[in-house]
Amino acid sequence: MFSQGQIIFGILFFIAFVISAVYSYRKDIQVHKTFYKGNYKILLGFIGFIAILFLIKVFFKR
DSSP, rough: OOOOHHHHHHHHHHHHHHHHHHHHHHHHHHEEEEEEHTTHHHHHHHHHHHHHHHHHHHHHHO
């Protein structure tokens, strides 16, 4: 499916991406604490909305 060179490139790209994402997050952690205090509420609301849509789909399928 993939050549060995493509697999190696994919693994190295993934490692570099994770390292740069962690570095960027660590660098901006104070900004995140200041401006994004209640973002977990939005995430919970979004997950709840998706769950409600799923329940509606299951309910009307029967």
